[in-house]
Amino acid sequence: MRRHWDIEELVEHFTLLPDELALLANKTGATRLGFAVLLKYFQQEARFPTVRQDVPRTVVAYLAKQVRVPEEEFIRYDWEGRSIKYHRSQVRSHFGFRELTLGDAEVLGVWLAERALGLGLHEEHLLAAAAGWLREAKLEPPSAERLVRVVHSALHMAEERLCSQVHGQLSADTRRALDALLITATTGQPEESEDNTLPLQSAFNDLAAEAGKPGLESVLGEVIKLQRLRAVGLPGALFREVPPKIVHTYRTRAAGEPPRELRRHPAAVRYRLLAAFCFEREREIIDGLVELLIHIVQRIGARAERRVERELFKDLRRVEGKQNLLVALAEAALQRPDDRVREVIYPVVSEQILKDIVREHEANGPAYRQRIYTVMRASYGNHYRRMVPAILRVTEFRSGNEVHRPVIQALGLLKKYTLSTARHYAPDEEIPLQGVVPSRWRGLVVEQDKQGRERVSRVNYELCVLSVLRERLRCKEIWAVGAHRYGDPDKDLPQDFEAQRPAYYQALAQPLDPTGFIAGLRQAMEAGLSKLDGGLLKNRDVRITERGGGWIALTPLDARAEPTNLLRLKVEIARRWPMTSLLDILKETDLRVGLTEEFRSSGKREQLERGTLQRRLLLCLYALGTNTGLKRLAAGTHSENYTDLVYVRRRFIGREALRSAIIRVVNAIFCARTTQIWGEATTACASDSKKFGSWDQNLLSEWHVRYGGRGVMIYWHVEKKSTCIYSQLKSCSSSEVAAMIEGVLHHCTDMDVQKNYVDTHGQSEVAFAFCHLLGFELLPRLKTIGSQRLYRPAAGQSEAYPNLQSVLTRPINWELIRQQYDQMVKYATALRLGTAETEAILRRFTRNNLKHPTYQALCELGKAVKTVFLCKYLHSESLRWEIHEGLNVVENWNSANNFIFYGKGSEMASNRIEEQERSMLSLHLLQICLVYINTLMIQRVLGEKQWSRQMGEEDLRGLTPLIYNHVNPYGSFRLDMDERLALESIEEAG
Template sequence: MSSGLHLSDQELRLVNSNKKPDSKLGFSILLKFLQLRGYFPQDHHDVPLEVVSNIADQLDINGKLFKKYDIGSRSCRNHKAQIKKFLGFRDITKPDYTALNKWLCKELSFEHGINDFVSEANNRLLKLKIVASNQDQIIRTAKSSLNSCEDAFFNKIHRKIPKRSKSAIDEILSANSELSLTEIKSDPGKVGIESLIKESKKLAVLREIDLPDSLFTQSISKKHLIKLKRRLSSESLHEITRHPPNIKYSLFAAFTHVRIQEITDGLVDLLIQIIHKIGARAENKVTKELVRDFKKVRNKDSIFCRVAEAAVSNPKGKVEQVIFPVANENVLKDIVKELKATGPFYRYKVQNVMRASYVHHYRKMVPVILDCLDFCSNNSRHKPVIDGIELIKIYQDSTKQMYSDSDDVPINGVVKNEWMSFVLQGNRINRANYELALLDSLRSRLRCKEIWVPGSFKYCNPDEDLPQDFHKKRVAYFDKLKLDLDPKVFVKDLENQMRSSLTKLNQQMPNNDSVKIHNKKGGWISVSPLVAQEEPPNILNLKRDVMANWPMTNLLDILKETELRVGFTEKFETVGVRERMGKETLQRRLLLSLFGLGTNMGLKRVCTTTSMENFQDLSYIKKKFINRDNLRNAISSVANAIFDIRMADIWGEGSTACASDSKKFGSWDQNLMTEWHIRYGGRGVMIYWHVEKKSTCIYSQLKACSSSEVASMIEGILKHNTAMEIDKNYVDSHGQSEVAFAFCHLLGFKLMPRLKAINRQKLYLPGTGESGNYKNLKEVLTRPIRWDLIVNQYDEMIKHIAALKLGFADAETILKRFTRNNLKHPTYLAFCELGKAIKTIFLCEYLGSMELRREINEGLNVVENWNSANGFLFFGKNSEIASNCIADQEISILALHLLQISMVYVNTIMIQQVLATPQWNDIMTKEDYRALTPLIYTHINPYGSFHLDMGKRIALAA
């Protein structure tokens, strides 16, 4: 709006005809508001403060006078009439509303929200120079148009749904249904056969509806289908059955379409985790048995040598007379136990335990899986696994232990080398052992999407994740990604960068006291730890002043103040199409609900502090308004508000650097998300945060403990949806890999990790025969980069980058195929080579610059500080996420994110207000500003108010 706020000479002459300063200012604001938005403001709060300030400066009038201007007065109405005449606007009429309604229905679709309809309506009226008396009329017209679009869509879908499908839907909604609607809506339970069977029943029930494959093809986006599914999921059975037939059947069809994909994903996840569970449990059991009596024997080679010499010198003697004198009997027993605990014997014992577990319990999952899921592959190399699955189908009702000699049993490409001796028993193939080996191969190929499942979303055809028109629009895609069209030019530039970086580091090394390169273990890098910086002198006093000015500020009041300034509750749209609740009531209930969820106290606890709302009220708000998309939009609005209010002289210019890291939260474990954490111990989930340098968290994700941090890092950079532009991202060792370096470079930002195993890092060469050019680095130099791999696979690499950047698929879906399970994939090899080159350039900078190492360390410290505040705010239920519903788990974490970023927003204002006082003039030093953070909470009371009244007693019997 600021670009059109300049008052022309003609406009200034009109404005100056109004004598009083407040009238001049009010008249000017009304004029510009109508000129730019097409309607008049109904209240002072409708006008942004920066607009008031801009126009006031042009008129040389104090902006505070705008509050004295009465928008509802007679003089204001006269001003509006003058402005309309001056700009050529006319008042809206009934035919205008009718025409506007038709135009909105023609131009917009059901997928657009009410805000889009209102915005387009205002733009249309502005273009026609028609002004409505108030925005309520426009909103009513927009809602009417949206309802018309919805009815048209539902009628269209309803006509396509066959009668048999409607009958099946009615059966599910009836009291006699095999599975209740609540069960169909629920997430999978804990990993196990029971959960798998339950999910297969859900899938079978929904597939019996038998919707046409083309029902939603090109008529609605997947994103809006999910919204429709969310809408039906929020409704009770009574609410669903009350809908008119066109709405009921269309909504349930959308629900079914999405739910089949989700259940299929869940089944594949269960299959992958069950196969892993069989192996992990067997390994644990065998390890415990062997370790119990295990004792490592030293100098085994010397003992074996003495035994061999004794045996050769007296081959016909007795063991107790020849062997035991040179090797103690107990020592030999320990050697036998040690050898059994390692090597082939250990693997064979694990496989036997796996077989026993599989045959007696887990084998009954195979018919369930084969009935529910189909497996496909686009690569002929994986066809043997598909053929093996078909063979299992043929034999699934057989009691034979071995396959027949006449059967063509696929072995190559199915049975790994370590399984071969276990599967082949003489010239025969054991069925159960073969099934175990095949399931192990199937798991690894499903994880990297070399084998995919029709009807799934996460495990769908990998070709569908990529832009199908890439080769036709190659130039356009390269232009969007700002990358060189010619791979040779791209490679040549990287070669030059590598040579430059290696040369610079080679020259620095003799004078680099903090980095040493040793020749032990084939090359060893040692980096001196950073010296801790001194505590800045004034930060503690600043915190004391904040505490003195705002002592024990209630956390709920902080959330409320953020809402009153930012208005983030406007982002919470209902999952339905209409809501009759008053704006103030909705705002109050949303704040209470978000506070209860963000502190993990729950909605019931929040209700005990207020008599105005009850649990049912807040539960309704959570069900209809609080979901992942609305929370993310609210978080983005608060983050952008922080960037807007920051004073550059205090916080510095806008940051383009971000740090990301994860934190473990405890959670209930009867679901597929919660896992046992191998590093931290205990069951839980991981929350991956993206925090910029001044403690504003721009993105958060709920992840399983074993999920890829690299995928999470890229996902947050691409989807944070704030005004911040990121050109570098700090991570720890778990957030980086060679493939990650390649992806980040092609996506246009720098990956900057703090490497834990810096001693084992190697530097790659840009070309053959160049190691002599870098004599100070020779111990850590390795082979040259294979540039030909990058050149040959350049287009394929960019196709995957385009899929990420333009939203065809998420980062985890794309990166699944580039893991060690897929080592022979040519595109994976090319990404690895590119990553090695980029990582070498980074390592040269990292080793040569202590300032860079400190910058990365400071960035990651900001994330650690953010993590430390999580426990302060998320204090309820021992900080454990008390839900098995994955959607509820995500909502809890996003509500915490919103609560914490609101605290940062209010603290930013408080700190700026304190530093504006005279006593702080010229006190702050450069080091103080460096350490300044708005993530402080010593002045905040997260629990509520406590009043002690000694005269009031609890009503107890004497």
């Protein structure tokens, strides 16, 4: 039972009704109060409290007042004797419950086994389902230990059943092919090195390896992997009835074990794991091939542009002031129209300047574009052209839009001619040009032979096909069969939307009728514009100027000085806990929160003693979170060696376990906070990204155009008191809008996010639209505030809002929103449910897909919502301060990353994306543990009267638990499980 109940909830759930008071008629004192507690507890939880402490004190106090028994009498209630057994019998009888029998337990086990796959094979989910079944069947739950045994039996039964199903669908040839994947490359040698960390290469290891950086070699390597996976011969319907999360769980388990351990499993278990691995790996490799294709085609064009620019502009001097030169030329020509050019023109504008003007025009005109195409053709024809047959041989592209049918036909033509050496296509071949070849390249693609006949150049045509294919793949108008992220876009949407439409609309809190939706938004626009227009003349910080046809001039906010008492507080914390080890902070958090309980073996059994495992987990998490590596930690003053740490990292530390541990610590922070210091629970967070250097032999690492250097981005969601609730590993060019929505929707902590602060890169019109549909506010700090435009709520109001005329533009197309309202809600539901990756869904709504009607409607909706926001932002200084303070918090979080993630120059030294993500989540966990311990330290200090009296409103406003002047992340790595940090007295700790 939850611990905190307000008075309204107590009245609603714990008020004794007349028939319940009748049961208390013959009871007095502690017995009367104890029975009332059992009665109402059972009514809420459908079970009895195990110990006295299970009942919140507020509940006991509220019931004590009703039965007119002092609250202290509850301590005297006999928790072990015959009376409580009789009372439990009375309560069961009152609610129509009975005790669980052996037969009931067997029925429950079978029921759970049938639903175990749908519940993700998670023990916690099965326990919750069992509790619901018992309540509905009016059965009192058994002891916790017995219920866990029933759940474990159901899990075992479900997995055995799945093993049999998978094994029964695999042919003998497929089973032999799966076993062949586990054969090491060299026989007669030990399968692993002496430290048990460097397995010899096998086909399984090759298939598990990530794709390299974009290049022809990577494409050919991935094609070979895909062909080998398909040669295994898995049935197409093998996992059709199995939830994707279950398949992913088995795939992760298989990837975490070396071949020798996989071979030790019973045949049915081994084939289930390997089949899941091959099934998911095939989809991942197809995604990787599409990604490689997109990157390579972009690279061909980008390199050609750079090369041509270097050649054309290395000696090209741009001519400044061409407008004035033109005027001077015109005046000279008009004054002396009959004289020679050399006598009239050259004295005004020299011959060299005129040559520079001509060369500059040629460099920016058709000749420049033709030169780029020539370089692209040479690069593609001499090197990259070899990838086309390989990709077309293993990948099938489709489209559900007839507009893109010519591209699909063109791909078929390319596949038909893969073995041909002809320079041109056959004259009688039907070659789609419209929608494939841009008009500017048509003269290069369609050539004339000696007889004057038009012939299509194969190389030039292929380059055009790949270019348009890249653009269509990026917005998923064309998709790859068998892919996940680049697969059928219709499968990204909830398949039962038509049947469940009312429920989905209700979940989003949106009306079924678009009329009400539009009316509410239109009213908000009118109110916002009226308020801004009416207060503009008195608003000293906002001015509308005529610059550029209308410009919003906004006075920057003045910087606020750090309150003096906050500096004194930091000094006091550093005095009380000087140079606290970061490893001790992680350990203390675990001892209080139990974060290591979230890490379980990827196999079915755990043989390590829990204390040993806890110690090794903490060392591994510290090594990953600081980026120092396991070898450095293994050299510390403890008994754990490198091999043991590698084993624990591989078998226990996975992405899902790390996220669960983070959620546990985040929720512990929310519970530990005192409202006197931190205020009421916040519903706002800020999100931003930070670049980390990384090795570049993978598809995620990219060159960052703003910060320079190769690396990846980590996108953080941080609430206003420096608690990071979600983190994501992204490429440098990935959508920050998708990352923002993903974190708000799927952070899984106890926080209810209703506002999200972002910078300019985290917002767009589509982002405003989806945030409005999903029920939270997007609040950006816009760098380009001056050039923003406000949209009119309706046509025919050209004279309305006179003070805003220069920044007002056209009215919103409400009819388009009305027509596409259902489709917009459908996509918003897909984002909420997570039926596909957020970025995969949003990929459809980019400028590459301007004609998509739903995209156009989302843009219209986004313009309306953004107009409402801009009106509030410009009118309210307090809102601007709120957004600025929120973004300062996430920037402070970013600044602490380098302090903690200091190893190897803060560079992710791995080419495996899985390892990079593990490092990111470990950093997140370590930093959130620092916030948790700092929260307790600050509360310990401010709990003293002499300190609490000094803290003013400004001090509490600027208070943050993300401080580290008292922390030492370096030095020797000593872990003593018996040593504790002095955060409170022993009694308080207990």
